[in-house]
Amino acid sequence: MAFFLETLFGGLMAGMLYSLVALGFVLIYKASGVFNFAQGAMVLFAALAMARFAEWVPLFTGLSQPVLVNLIAFVLAGGVMFIVAWLIERLVLRRLVNQEGTTLLMATLGIAYFLEGLGQSIFGNDIYKIDIGMPKDPVMAFENVFQGGLLINQEDLIAALIAALLVALLSLFFQKTSTGRALRAVADDHQAAQSIGIPLNHIWVIVWCVAGVVALVAGMIWGSKLGVQFSLATIALRALPVVILGGLTSVPGAIIGGLIIGVGEKLSEVFLGPYVGGGIEIWFAYVLALLFLLVRPQGLFGEKIIDRV
């Protein structure tokens, strides 16, 4: 039982990390109807920026206190992501305004490749460390409930809390601020929003900036866990089934979808894996998404897709 719970917790934490990346997808899709395949590349780019800035800041300014250095690196990386967002809107999105979804999707694929190459050119392609002071040792908890206690990974726990905080902030932003309201209007109907004076271009820049910051947080956490390396870009591919499950237009869906996938992957790997040769994690999330597509394409919380002739 304890083992099962440990696996469950591990799955929940992993799921939270997926949700962080999935959030970026949902944000951009909600506000512009574009599915951003470049989200993974953005996570990599942001993480690279932060890792390298954290290395360079002490060299240039002589500061060495970790919290301060990391903070400055975070802010600088955030600034870089803003610039990236602005450039993407200016150079790419603006020119593809009336194109259909598939074209935009493939354009974001192109952006993904570009960012991967650019990030590695500017920031280098070794494996870098991000050290934000996360405790690396696992901890024994609930010793009085279960014999021997449950092994919980503190780092994952804190990551999950950060993700939850981020979601709460984003929800507040969408519901309470006027910019958030404008974003929801744009998500609903581009033309209607334009006709009441909402500037589409500004909105898209804002959305991609927010997605960039989300990518930065995701990159920071994943990078702290795994080290910042090229494979981070493939995280986008891992998070794709999450938005299918949760619904492409739903922020809570991204969280719930992430949790389900995280738990499902871990549980199936541990309990089913040995019967089929292991490595189920490679395809579990995707086959689950596939089943959802056949039965309920809009996901758990998404809007139903209607065709009109």
Place this chain on the structure above:
Amino acid sequence: MSKVIGEVILDVHNISLSFGGVKALSDISFNVREHEIRAIIGPNGAGKSSMLNCINGVYTPQQGQITFRGQTFSHMDSHQVAVMGVARTFQNLALFKGMSVLDNIMTGRNLRMKSNLLLQALRLGPAEREEIEHRRKVEEIIDFLEIQPFRKTPVGQLPYGLQKRVDLGRALALEPQVLLLDEPMAGMNVEEKQDMCRFILDVNDEFGTTVVLIEHDMGVVMDISDRVVVLDYGKKIGDGTPDEVRRNPEVISAYLGTGH
């Protein structure tokens, strides 16, 4: 020219259709006789296109049935409807923009093309002969609709009036018994409308095709239709010959407002 109007070929019973909370059609019943031209008219949003979509199987009504040639269905399957001989044009021109005029109309012949994949891949005797036979038929339709110079042009590049003719041509390629036309003259000038009327009357006259026509131009409707159904807010408010409908007070108030 006199024509013989036959028995009831299409019968619509108590059709109700809603989308979420919006009731598009409420309890609609009417019939269509063979060889006649039946117009469906009504203000915008009355549910006319939705009615055609139900007949075609694009929408499924929550209630009601449709009888075609004696067979009754509560839900029509689009493909089955085409096989049964019902063809259709669309209000918003659902043409295949990437293909030429010729290819668009040729797609209408697909139901009748029998050769399998392998024969097509090798383009041997039977496949080639079939292509040519159907090409001949399509050329007849192109001649009929007077669009010969445009046969190789991608449809997306043609002006609106010509696109509407291609839409009609594609429907005609099915050699249908019933032709559903959704606002075939929308957006046309006087001459184009006259041409379109001529085509519709010719089709009805020469091939005996039954025509169900949604149209806004009252002059056209009164001129060419044999009987008229009037819809308003999803309900039927008139049914009869053009003269009867024209004098119906409910119809008058629906179009012109009360006080007349």
Place this chain on the structure above:
Amino acid sequence: MFYRENGQFKTSYQADQQIFPIAQDRVFVLLLLLVAFVGVPFLASDYMFRAILIPFVIMALAALGVNILVGYCGQISLGSGAFMAVGAYGAYNFFARVPDMPLLPALIMGGLCATAFGILFGLPSLRVRGLYLAVATLAAQFFSDWMFLRVKWFTLDTPSGSVSVSNLQMFGFPLDSDVSKYLFCLSLLVVIALMAKNLVRGAIGREWMAIRDMDVAAAVIGIRPMYAKLSAFAVSSFIIGVAGGLWAFIYLGSWEPSAFSVDQSFRLLFMVIIGGLGSIMGGFLGAAFIVVLPIFLNQFLPMLAGLAGVEISTTVVSHAELMIFGALIVWFLIVEPHGLAKLWAMGKQKMRVWPFPY
């Protein structure tokens, strides 16, 4: 002046509908085939065969398959790598397990395995499209990755997980020289391309394009979406599967599942986008472009940097490759979504009216 169709009147539908109605086109294609089959073997070096020509021919075949599915039928697919893998491992199993199995039937059987796989993972296309379909095809990709990595039966239980083939021959002629390999692949490409062109300009091709352009309207005029979509998946995966078999047997010789990873899928998709969706020629142009680009950059960039007095390493070149790739995709989508094939067609159009401007 040279490219006019003046005086070339067609007096039968058959003549009007042939693949190359303009006489100059026919001459051009015949010359091209002559050069490809006869000229190249005499002129090209070993390096050119191994690095450029053979991969180009095989990738052009694969791109042809992808174009049928994505370009003609409008079903976006990110799982092409998986279809190549199934074709390769399918062919391998028939080749290695059945005694005296000749090469060509083994490849065709591999293609048929890919067809079955393609139809199975094509079923979601009946329910969803666009991004959602892309996710379904990715499921095929990752499942195939796992299947050939972990299910030992497919790799004949070799401990290393990689398999190899040798002693390939065709009707008794050994396929050991670069020229023979090239000619074998080229022949297959030409035959399959011809059949594909026939399909695409026939009834099924029109069904595919109708589904692509507006599938609701297609159903209403009597096209069955299920038959059209699944046939597109079937034909496409067959071609991609055969290409996968060729890639494994002829180009690689020995391979592991990672040869057919999701990167391969993206590469094929890019070939088709840059080359031109919905055009048989587009596949060729795109494949040529993507095969030649890395080699070109590898030679050109260091030379360019050398002119500026800078030394650049191969890592820099590979990063630049990624960036140029991505930028080109975006550029093509903005400027000419119909790809190189459209540029080619526009060029021909200019030739038709030359020396007049229009």
